[in-house]
Amino acid sequence: MRTLSAYLTAAALLLASTGTFVPVPLAQAQAPTALRVIVNSHQDGAIAPDDQLTLREAILIVNGVLSVEQLSLTEQSQVMPISGEVSRIEFNLPAEQTTIELISLLPDLIRDGIVIDGTTQPGYGRDPVINELPTPKPVVAITPRPGVEVKRGLTITANNVTIRGLSLYGFTGDLSDPTRGEFFDLRGWETRMLNPRGLHRATATVPPADIFIAHKQPPPDITKQQPPANFAVYYPDDFPARNVVIEDNWLGFPPVLDENVRPVTPATRSAFGVSVFNGTGTTIRRNWIANHDGSGIITAVNAEQLLVTENVITGNGVAGMPDAIRLEGKVNQAKIAGNLVCGNDGSGVYLFKPEGAVAIENNLLTHNSRRLRRAAIYLMGSQHQVTGNQIRNQTGPGVVIMASPRSVGNRIQNNQFSALEGLSIDLVQLHQTQVYDYQRGDGPNPPRDSHNRRKDTANAGVNAPRFVSREFYALGTQVGSAANMALLAGAEQATAVEIFGTADPGTEVELYRTIGEDSSGYAPLAESLGTVLTDAQGKFKRVVTGLRLGDRISATATHPNDGTSEPAATAVIRSLDAQPERATSPLASVPRCVTAYVPPAPPAVEPEPPVEVPIRIQVPTRIHFALDQSFISPLTARVLDRVAEVMLKNPALVVDIEGHTDPRASDAYNLELGQRRALSARNYLIRKGIAPERMTIRSLGERQRLTQGSSRLDYARDRRVEFRFRDARGLELIVQEEDLQIER
Amino acid sequence: MRMFISLRQWLRRGLFVLVGLLISLSLWGVVTAGQAQEITITNTATAGFADGAGVPQPVVTSNATTVRATVNPSELVIIKTGDRASAEPGDSVVYRILVQNTGQTVITDLQVVDTLPFGTKYLANSGRAALAGVPVNFASPPSQNGRTLTFSPVTTLNPGQTLTLTYAVVLTPDAIRGNGRNLAVANGNAGGLPVVSNPATFVLAIRPGILADCGTIIGRVFVDKNFDGEQQPGEPGVPNAVIYFDDGNRVTTDSEGLFSLAYVVAGTRTATLDLTSLPGYTVAPNLYRIEQNSTARMVKLSPGGLARMNFAVTPTFQEGQR
Incomplete structure (x- = not known):
């Protein structure tokens, strides 16, 4: 490891040899002048003293790199000193020219306290656009010029920077095109490094994102990291950016919504939304983060005290890291509260080997894991708190806690679950580390049979409570007369039920009403009915009111040190004489992530005339593929257009997209191929404007062939994607074979 | 046991004596190894002759004599x-x-x-x-x-x-x-x-x-955050990543992202990281060594030697493309 003096010498040499490396005069750096810079042009290009002040010039000015004297007089009139120490970039773009198209990476924001405020643009409204987000639509949009690769929108390497009211989209690196990005990347380090002779790039580019928060001179700049740090990711003087605020932005899509109030997918999707690469105390609030190839919010090195609140995070993870919020690295005291996380391809929140404890509170996570079967919230590590969340319509379990790395003391209380494919809370046991365990857990655990289960199971293997019986009887007999009982049964209202059971001593048992059918004896925890402490023998007893006959109940136990258990096997509430009513199943709802905000001002809004339901709508249920291929042929595209048309007209339609293959090749390969086929069909429909939360991808491989034969025609029929509509009422499902592709 | 001996030479010389010996030996009692056994040996002799014209005469049989004996087997x-x-x-x-x-x-x-x-x-x-x-x-x-x-x-x-x-x-x-x-x-x-x-x-x-000419390959798959191809503290290993070796071996990483393969034949060995086993990740760029910007690794494994294959990955936004 280098000594400090050697390091300082190296830095001094670097400064001496490259005079242009740090152009900021030292005196100016010590006494910064706060400036207000108004961007009045949507152009981007070289720095020139013309009559247009571009965003690039504005950033260089507030960074202190470009002095005001280097501007033209017209431009100087847009720059004015203000009191205080905080420089501001404001916008006054012409009305029809509010999209700033970048030709290269913008300079990093290197001065503390810079505010880039898109809400200053004339025309920035006051009313929200959707009910879920109290933020008006941004006006100023920043995106790469079409055909140009720009990896990052804004790179923040200073403290207390605020980004407000902007739309950023289209920032990604193209992994497949060998030539793009060669000529426009002014900094160009990584293209030179990775692309020495214009060969194709074998790896990812360094992390791209709409907004990237890191220490000064982050990758791909490694001039300060020669050689790389030995015992940490970066050197100790690479301080993370502190207290950056990202608010009221729309990330990942242009500030345009379609008629269904859905964000429009841009021609080039952004890679990641907000990448908190190395920044502490970051606040991300009231943003709409949608339609990214990778995660909406991702952390890497250090994201301690991250606050993610009141955001709407929809439709992310389409082609890469599938989880909406992915937390890695140091995340101590991070808090994710009050967000809507909907229609993403993976987990809502996935913690991958984090350091530190996270609080996940009062979020609504629904319709996630569209592409990969994962838990809505996947936890590794200890002392996390998951409270007050609503988790619905998940194609996986609710909360999974991994056993390896050791995870203990995670509290999951007072959440509401419904429509899961798995347990509400799943503790992985026996140090299991299979692929499934890292995605959707291992199912119900047996009771702890050895002290070793405390070591090899998540949350120290705290036992799920057990009811003394699978049936509890309403205390209706105490009411007295048979007439009263009849009345009681008619109202399906049980006055009070006394619940008995056992759990680990010293735990707090939380009783839940469950919802949905349970063939396995478990059901999603729908609603908390209150808590009760166990006695020294682990017994608990509580009278619960407000239950209806036929309701099913479950419970979890939370130990102060170990954390929360898996849910108990359910018990049913019966009356002594009446037959139990079947518990209600969750309401089938139209999957919509966001709803349009209707301004309350015009009082006389006529109710919309009821949409006429067409008698029969023909919709194809099958598309076909070529041998060992998953691309959409032109003929298939025509079929898919018909599917898209029907789905656009019927917003309540929900579909499972199942990929199938012919029986040749291995089972595992065919499962992958089926997945690719379903994925390409899904992605085509997303392009056509179908919301991702309405589609679930499944792959069946060769398990459900359509035919029995082995002719080429049979195989061609087997190679298909089937659309299984959840509610096909009013639909005429037709089988078409016009896009059949028979191998030659 | 039955034995009959005929000596034609003697017959040709006109000798009339021919002795046929028939010994039948019968064992009584259960035959078990290592036990003293009482046995009875029965012995019977028969004799016959041919006259001068070579015409065989009827054989006569003696009376049977028996001997009883005790056998002590050694084993x-x-x-x-x-x-x-x-x-x-x-x-x-x-x-x-x-x-x-x-x-x-x-x-x-x-x-x-x-x-x-x-x-x-x-x-x-x-x-x-x-x-x-x-x-x-x-x-x-x-x-x-x-x-x-x-x-x-x-x-x-x-x-x-x-x-x-x-x-x-x-x-x-x-x-x-x-x-x-x-x-x-x-x-x-x-x-x-x-x-x-x-x-x-x-x-x-x-x-x-120590005389083996096989070597050992160890390695790791981890999330690289400073893009140097080495695992520092704070760069966690990735579980269940699949590495294919040139001889067809398929190795998966453990929960810490580590793997090892023993008894690898020495020589030039190659392996590649199967990116389909890592949803959401792809190979990280290496800003220090160009040759590590690849899913494949080639090592020269000396007899009995040890070689490393480290794979650095990073969250991706375009799966399946590289």
Whole structure:
């Protein structure tokens, strides 16, 4: 490891040899002048003293790199000193020219306290656009010029920077095109490094994102990291950016919504939304983060005290890291509260080997894991708190806690679950580390049979409570007369039920009403009915009111040190004489992530005339593929257009997209191929404007062939994607074979 | 048993005497090894002749005589074990031999002959013999002649007694060319008659050990956050990543992202990271070494050597493309 003096010498040499490396005069750096810079042009290009002040010039000015004297007089009139120490970039773009198209990476924001405020643009409204987000639509949009690769929108390497009211989209690196990005990347380090002779790039580019928060001179700049740090990711003087605020932005899509109030997918999707690469105390609030190839919010090195609140995070993870919020690295005291996380391809929140404890509170996570079967919230590590969340319509379990790395003391209380494919809370046991365990857990655990289960199971293997019986009887007999009982049964209202059971001593048992059918004896925890402490023998007893006959109940136990258990096997509430009513199943709802905000001002809004339901709508249920291929042929595209048309007209339609293959090749390969086929069909429909939360991808491989034969025609029929509509009422499902592709 | 002897030569000379002997031996009682048995031997003689014209005359049979006798069988059983199932050059192996007299006769001049596996050497002064816990000396120091090792304990072995014999051998480098099988036989003298035991074998699996020309490959798959291809603290390993080797081996990483492959044939070995096993990740760029910007690794593995294959990955936004 280098000594400090050697390091300082190296830095001094670097400064001496490259005079242009740090152009900021030292005196100016010590006494910064706060400036207000108004961007009045949507152009981007070289720095020139013309009559247009571009965003690039504005950033260089507030960074202190470009002095005001280097501007033209017209431009100087847009720059004015203000009191205080905080420089501001404001916008006054012409009305029809509010999209700033970048030709290269913008300079990093290197001065503390810079505010880039898109809400200053004339025309920035006051009313929200959707009910879920109290933020008006941004006006100023920043995106790469079409055909140009720009990896990052804004790179923040200073403290207390605020980004407000902007739309950023289209920032990604193209992994497949060998030539793009060669000529426009002014900094160009990584293209030179990775692309020495214009060969194709074998790896990812360094992390791209709409907004990237890191220490000064982050990758791909490694001039300060020669050689790389030995015992940490970066050197100790690479301080993370502190207290950056990202608010009221729309990330990942242009500030345009379609008629269904859905964000429009841009021609080039952004890679990641907000990448908190190395920044502490970051606040991300009231943003709409949608339609990214990778995660909406991702952390890497250090994201301690991250606050993610009141955001709407929809439709992310389409082609890469599938989880909406992915937390890695140091995340101590991070808090994710009050967000809507909907229609993403993976987990809502996935913690991958984090350091530190996270609080996940009062979020609504629904319709996630569209592409990969994962838990809505996947936890590794200890002392996390998951409270007050609503988790619905998940194609996986609710909360999974991994056993390896050791995870203990995670509290999951007072959440509401419904429509899961798995347990509400799943503790992985026996140090299991299979692929499934890292995605959707291992199912119900047996009771702890050895002290070793405390070591090899998540949350120290705290036992799920057990009811003394699978049936509890309403205390209706105490009411007295048979007439009263009849009345009681008619109202399906049980006055009070006394619940008995056992759990680990010293735990707090939380009783839940469950919802949905349970063939396995478990059901999603729908609603908390209150808590009760166990006695020294682990017994608990509580009278619960407000239950209806036929309701099913479950419970979890939370130990102060170990954390929360898996849910108990359910018990049913019966009356002594009446037959139990079947518990209600969750309401089938139209999957919509966001709803349009209707301004309350015009009082006389006529109710919309009821949409006429067409008698029969023909919709194809099958598309076909070529041998060992998953691309959409032109003929298939025509079929898919018909599917898209029907789905656009019927917003309540929900579909499972199942990929199938012919029986040749291995089972595992065919499962992958089926997945690719379903994925390409899904992605085509997303392009056509179908919301991702309405589609679930499944792959069946060769398990459900359509035919029995082995002719080429049979195989061609087997190679298909089937659309299984959840509610096909009013639909005429037709089988078409016009896009059949028979191998030659 | 039936035996008939005809001597044609005598017939041609006109001698009239021909003796046919018929001995039938019948054993009474249950035949069990090692038990004294009462047997009856019945003996009958027959005679016949041919006259001068060569015409055979009727055969006459004598009366049967019987002899009753008691047989004391002598029997040696030998069992051999080693203290380990496998060994490699440089290891010493302790063999233990049990010789039991299961017969009814006292056995003297006991000798145990062990044909050692190829490439093993008797460890001098390691031979010990004991009879019912009492040490027994050897007539001469146990000596190795070629692969043959001979022990001659100075003792008699009464019926039912068991002699314990232990000794150690050292595996020489030659051992890896042999099959590790050895064969021990005990012999002795039971009242003037030689008695030989069953052969006992013990097979030792010979591992090449330090003489192996195979190497070991270790490595890791981890999330690289500073894009240098090395794992620092704060860069966690990725579980269940799949690495394919050039010989078809498929290796998955453990929960810490580590993997190892032993007994890899030395030479130039290549392996590649299967990105489909890592949803959401792809190979991280390496800003320091161009050759690591690849899913494949090639190492030169020296005989008995160790080589590393580290794969740095990073969250991706375009799966399946590289």
